[in-house]
Amino acid sequence: MRLTITYILLLITPVLSTAQQTMSPEMLWSLGRVSAVGISEDQTGFVYKVTTPDIEENSFTTETFLIDFRTGSSSKIESADAYVGDKNVSEDGKWKLMTKKVHVMDFKSTDRYPDLEKSDAYVYDDLHYRHWDTWQDGSFNHLFLQSTDRRKEIDLMEGEPYHCPTQPFGGSEDYTWSPDGRTVVYVAKKSFGKEYVNSTNTDLYAYNLDMDNTRNLTEGNAGYDTSPLFSGSGQLAFLSMKRDGYESDKNDIKCFIDGKIANLTEGWDGTVNSFIWSEEGDKIYFTAPTMGTNQLFEIEIPAKPEKKTEVKQITDGQFDVSGLVGFADGDLIAGRMDMNRAKEYYRINFSAGEMDQLTRVNDLTYSQLKTGKVESRMIETTDGKEMLTWIIYPPDFDPDKKYPTLLYTQGGPQSALSQFYSFRWNFQIMAAHGYIVVAPNRRGMPGYGVEWNEQISGDWGGKNMRDYISAADALAKEPFVDESRMGCVGASYGGYSAYFLAGNHDGRFKTFIAHDGVFNLQSMYGTTEELFFVNWDVGGPYWDKSNAKAQKSYTEFNPANFVSNWDTPMLIIQGGKDYRVPIGQGLEAFTAAQQKGIKSRLLYFPDENHWVLKPQNGLVWQKEFFKWLSETL
Numbered sequence: 001m002r003l004t005i006t007y008i009l010l011l012i013t014p015v016l017s018t019a020q021q022t023m024s025p026e027m028l029w030s031l032g033r034v035s036a037v038g039i040s041e042d043q044t045g046f047v048y049k050v051t052t053p054d055i056e057e058n059s060f061t062t063e064t065f066l067i068d069f070r071t072g073s074s075s076k077i078e079s080a081d082a083y084v085g086d087k088n089v090s091e092d093g094k095w096k097l098m099t100k101k102v103h104v105m106d107f108k109s110t111d112r113y114p115d116l117e118k119s120d121a122y123v124y125d126d127l128h129y130r131h132w133d134t135w136q137d138g139s140f141n142h143l144f145l146q147s148t149d150r151r152k153e154i155d156l157m158e159g160e161p162y163h164c165p166t167q168p169f170g171g172s173e174d175y176t177w178s179p180d181g182r183t184v185v186y187v188a189k190k191s192f193g194k195e196y197v198n199s200t201n202t203d204l205y206a207y208n209l210d211m212d213n214t215r216n217l218t219e220g221n222a223g224y225d226t227s228p229l230f231s232g233s234g235q236l237a238f239l240s241m242k243r244d245g246y247e248s249d250k251n252d253i254k255c256f257i258d259g260k261i262a263n264l265t266e267g268w269d270g271t272v273n274s275f276i277w278s279e280e281g282d283k284i285y286f287t288a289p290t291m292g293t294n295q296l297f298e299i300e301i302p303a304k305p306e307k308k309t310e311v312k313q314i315t316d317g318q319f320d321v322s323g324l325v326g327f328a329d330g331d332l333i334a335g336r337m338d339m340n341r342a343k344e345y346y347r348i349n350f351s352a353g354e355m356d357q358l359t360r361v362n363d364l365t366y367s368q369l370k371t372g373k374v375e376s377r378m379i380e381t382t383d384g385k386e387m388l389t390w391i392i393y394p395p396d397f398d399p400d401k402k403y404p405t406l407l408y409t410q411g412g413p414q415s416a417l418s419q420f421y422s423f424r425w426n427f428q429i430m431a432a433h434g435y436i437v438v439a440p441n442r443r444g445m446p447g448y449g450v451e452w453n454e455q456i457s458g459d460w461g462g463k464n465m466r467d468y469i470s471a472a473d474a475l476a477k478e479p480f481v482d483e484s485r486m487g488c489v490g491a492s493y494g495g496y497s498a499y500f501l502a503g504n505h506d507g508r509f510k511t512f513i514a515h516d517g518v519f520n521l522q523s524m525y526g527t528t529e530e531l532f533f534v535n536w537d538v539g540g541p542y543w544d545k546s547n548a549k550a551q552k553s554y555t556e557f558n559p560a561n562f563v564s565n566w567d568t569p570m571l572i573i574q575g576g577k578d579y580r581v582p583i584g585q586g587l588e589a590f591t592a593a594q595q596k597g598i599k600s601r602l603l604y605f606p607d608e609n610h611w612v613l614k615p616q617n618g619l620v621w622q623k624e625f626f627k628w629l630s631e632t633l
Helices: 002-017 363-367 427-432 450-454 463-476 493-502 521-527 531-537 548-556 559-565 583-595 615-632
Strands: 033-039 045-054 059-068 074-077 095-103 139-147 153-155 175-177 183-188 203-208 213-216 225-230 236-240 252-257 260-263 274-277 283-290 293-300 311-313 320-328 331-338 341-349 354-357 374-380 386-392 403-409 436-440 481-491 511-515 570-575 600-605
Touching (some): 033 320, 033 341, 183 225, 225 274, 274 320, 320 341, 374 463, 386 427, 463 481, 463 493, 511 615, 521 531, 521 548, 521 559, 559 583, 570 615, 583 600, 600 615
Parallel strands (some): 293 320
Antiparallel strands (some): 033 045, 045 059, 274 283, 320 331
């Protein structure tokens, strides 16, 4: 008996000895990143993948696992193919959907002049010459039908200079089979050049295998149409935005009923992230932002297109629901995360109203980790509105002490500041370094109605900046906040916010960190790749003097115009392959700070885009982030 107890103590001791750990960059970059593959065809298990950073190799390793619903045990498997059906194979098994690059246009000098094989030039006569982190080389992703005996291939977009999946983030959700296996519905943005960069108009196209023809299902809609999905009985639903050029427009669920398109969520004051059909096909379950979280909702399918049904919220709590997988014994399998825990997958039991955790990839790490409290607080804005603000406290928070505090400025500018878990902008690692984090759901964020969400367009330096100041000032009054040690940090539009506040903060902040932020709206317009974004949110081109909305942006809301007020240390982070907020933005800001004689530092990642994706670069990012804060705050 004594030997057994001793052995158990030996097993427990390492866990106990590390039980007081707080989140570190190395720990953050050791966590497994969980993604769903699907539910097994026999409905007895759930297949998922775990991708883990390999710091030494500066890459990632991925393994596949199967959870048995009956026992709850998880086992490693070689491949998911034996367990999960291939959604790309037709019902009769004769055809498979696949994508590959096809050369359509000659932009490279070696295509135009084959004899000059060592040349490396590009020649363009129109816009759309680069996108996200890639230069246009004349090849386009096309969707193919390949016979399973591989004797025949059909290019569904033959000769067309368009992409499916759509660029830069489209995936397998951009195409689907009808249940009878005779029709393929896919998403494409069939425009090119200036039209492409100024428009968000994607459509759903249906290719009929028997008739060998393609028709546009959403020709009358001017904005995004995405995520086509059939019910088991063959009813088609999809996500849709109304207005062309507005990438953050209200996202609705539309459905074909009696041959007509019905907008199921038209009267609901929210915007949809993703959806899935119920098993019976009588409802749709969807995720959407609400009150600083992303929750699960449902809506019934009406019998007639003109009939309206009500949206019902299913889940509620301080977490995000994301990644709807499918059903097992009536339960929905979906992802869940919060600011303290990365995504794992759960079973949602509708009748019991419970969420049972399935995957436990990072449980051991979290069991050894001391985390800080996350609380929501309503803060009054300058115009008398209530704004939800997340407050993240350091582990072992002591209200009798004073803490340095970081104002976090969210990007987007219309992305939700919910209970997300980031492997870079991780609030727990900031709290673990002794900082209180203040994260306001300022104007421009979804989850508080369409009006709140849309207000920011054309008003970048207006009400939402005052929202930030309201949150910072409210926390500065707390006895546990050291108001002489407040910093401001953010990326993308959050980086813009840092640049703008650097010239308009009246001494509130002691340091700034701006990652891939917009610094000069004029040069941003001339170099960014998706012009529809700056056309809508900034107001249009800088040379249009008759456009009052645009001119206000380029004068009152341009951070570059307030550099004369800069007097605060600033860390500037910039990716070399970021074509959304190109490198000149960071370089202009760094030059301005240096010429002003301000303590400043440029952290440059030549091979990263708008994000930092490589493991070793991710660690460098974390180390430089906290090194800067230790020096300046």
